[in-house]
Structure formats: C-alpha cells, structure tokens
Amino acid sequence: MTAVTTGRIHSWDLSTGVDGPGTRFVLFVSGCPLRCLYCANTWHMRDGRDVSVDEVMAEIEKCRAFLTTSGGGVTITGGEPLLQPAFTAEVLSRCKEAGLHTALDTSGFLGDRADDELLAATDLVLLDIKSFDIDTYRKLTGGRLGPTLNFATRLDRLGVAMWIRYVLVPGWTDDLRSIDGLAQFVAQLGSVDRVDVLPFHKLGAGKYDALGVPFPLRDTPVPEPAMTETVRQCFRDHGVSAY
Template sequence: MKGRIHSIETCGAVDGPGLRYIVFTQGCPLRCKYCHNPDTWKLHDGKEADTEELITDIVKYKPFMNASNGGVTISGGEPFMQADFVRDLLIKCKKEGLHTAIDSSGHIALDKADPVLDYTDLVLLDIKCYNEDKFKNLTGVDLEPTLAFAKHLEERNIPIWVRYVYVPNLTDDAEDIENLAKFLTTLNNVERIDILPFHKMGEYKWEQLGYSYDLHDIQEPSIDATNTAKAIFEKYNLPVVG
C-alpha cells in the first residue's frame, strides 16, 4: 500500500524504547507554534512510499532492534491522517515480530484510530497543554479529542508515554501543569512522561516555507525551569523524565 512520508530515521533512540526505525509521515491537522517540522503539515508534500518497500528496509535493522528491545515508530506529522497506510505497515511489522509505536497528538476520531491501534504496542502521546484556551491558541484545534484519545487508550490497555513540550510563556504555567498531572493520575496506562524543552532548530524551515514564526523572542528554558515542571509531576508520583 502506498502513502506519503516526510523522512526515515533508521536508528532513533528517543522515540520509544530501544533503537527504533522511525517513519515520519506527511499530514497534520495541528499548527503548533513551536513545530520543528512544518514541512510535514501538508498531506500531499513529501515523497511517496510503499509499505512493501518500507518493510523490506525495516527488516535489515531487526538485529539492532531486537538486541535493544526496540522496534518501529510511526511519527509525523500525524500518522492517523494516513490510517490505512499506517495500519498496513504495522501489520507487516507485527508479522516480523517487531514492537510498534505511534507518536500522535491524539487529535483523531476514535473509530478511525481503532483499526490502527489493533497493531500498536505503545502510543507516544503529545499533550501540548492542559488549558483549553491556550491549547487552541497554540495548536489551532481543540483539546478534548486528545483527552478522549488518552482515555480510550486506557480502556484498550495500550501503554502511553506522554510528551510535554515546555515552552516559556506558553506551556510553563504551574497551574496548567498541575492540572495535567491530576488528569494523568486518573489513567492507569501512563508508563512515562517526557518533558521536552522548547528549541528553535526548526525556525529556519518556517522561513523557507514562508510561514510567520511567532516565537522569535522566546528563549529556550533553563534546566531549573524544566526541573520545576518535573517536580510537579513527581509530586503526583508520576514517572517523569526530563
């Protein structure tokens, strides 16, 4: 089956457990102000890929993935925007005995997600902010679908690693972080929380694409700042990294 991808990383070490073969898909319904891959937004950009060709390449790295308890991660963009393509690739991965993960914003209809989740071992869930108004301002979409998706993953007993990008003046409010922590304590499938410090490595892409980048004046956070956020999650006995 054919789909459109942005790029491939063959030995990633931060997008799930162990060494990962990572497929970055095209298309995303969010327009996050800090996005470092805005060139993944448009579904019809990137390059065409076939799941048969992808799995042929993936199996070349099985020794490394097996030795490190790694696997395959589908990222983006938003993988669920090409649900049939992703599902077909994950089916092929499971036939090879590979661990599978999806990196998602959770902004997806549950009935569209479920056929893909049937072949998903782990979801890396990007919760951008827990404040509804700030979330909408930051991403251009509503928060509720992401929260509903998190609850649905719990119902399906699919583990999640929560990813929280810490952006000064946008996602650094202590009350918002505490409310997120409280929400996460209601779920029994949270294996890990990653605090990811904001960076500007993708700013040049915005300029190349002719997009207006609103965060020119935002500085990358200090270790003390991210440690303050980490302490809030730890207060609720959540497994936080960062």
C-alpha cells in the same frame, strides 16, 4: 489482484532513546491538521513522496537485527500518522506480525481515526499533549484539546501503554496550575508509563524561513533547566514517572 497500500511520507531514519525504547526505525509521514507554533515537522501532504507498505517493510527488514538486539522497534511519527490511518495501520500490523515492537507518535487530535484493529497492533503510543488549558491549546496548535484527552482515556480503557510528551514553552505552557491539572489527569491513567517533559527549542525556525513565514516563537527563550526540573517534579508529586 490485491490492492497495494501506499502512503505519503517525508523520510525515515534511525534514532535511540527519544522515539520509544531501544533503537528505532522512525517513519516520518507527511501532513498534519495542527499548526503548532514550534513545529519542526511536515504540515503538508505535498511535502513528501508516495511509498508502498512493501517498500517500507523492505527498509525495516534491513535493520531488523539491529532493532531487535537493542530492544527497539518501529515508530511511526509525522506530521500526524492518523491523517493516513489505513497506511499507518498496515505498517503497524506488518511490523507486529514480524515480531517488532511498535510505537505510534500522535497528537491524538485524530484519535477517532484509529480503530481498535490499528491500536491492537500498537505496543506503545507516544501521546503529545500540547497544553492542558483549552484556550492555550487552541492558540498554540489551532486545534481542540478535547479529542486528545478523549483518546488518552480510550487508550487507557484498552490498556494500550502510553508515554505522554509535554513540550515546555516559556510563556505558553509553563503555567504550574495548568501543569498540575495535567498531572492529575495523567495520574488517573493506569496505562501511562512515563511523562517526557521536552524543553522548547527553535529547530522549527528553518522550516518557517523556507516557507517565507515569520517564525512566531523566534524571540521565545528556551526554558531554564531549573524550570524544566520543576515541571518534571510536578508530575512526580502525583506519582507519575517524569523525565
């Protein structure tokens, strides 16, 4: 009897333009090892439900025509998908076999859990680099920067396409010297197609309120459009497309 692969998920949804090319079926898995101060997603495995890969694929199949017509596909996000590597790998592989474009949205902190087989089934990695400063990264996420940079280098070596995501948080990730260092690093990675500079927002506040935990960035302002454009231009100055 063949074992059934299951995973813990929060939800799924359809999106356009923010989770990879075209219209995407976006699968939100539960659980994350990082504790980003602005996080609006799921930290705990208990915040979700168990589903089988077959159940996920049945839902994706309902959207297949819509996804393929739009040039879209399937994105696995979180939480952190690499916290559940077997489940993530099987969903990606099944989607790839079905002829659907696949994307993995990850912090890269658990990049060592993504074996070459998982990455071979991944057309695009949306890699979230929270900061290029070691101390800021630790204070902002509770984790270490090194694993993410190592994962980026590995993806480049394997030729896996990447979109880099960088959340611009005033007072935290707006230091232009650090951003210039990240831009130089990214410019050396031939498989990076673009950088998305994402202005900080406060959508995570409701999650903290529900947990009864003070939202640490409640008084942090959203970045001015001019600052966001300055950061994007910093990447462009190093030859990297930035949006």
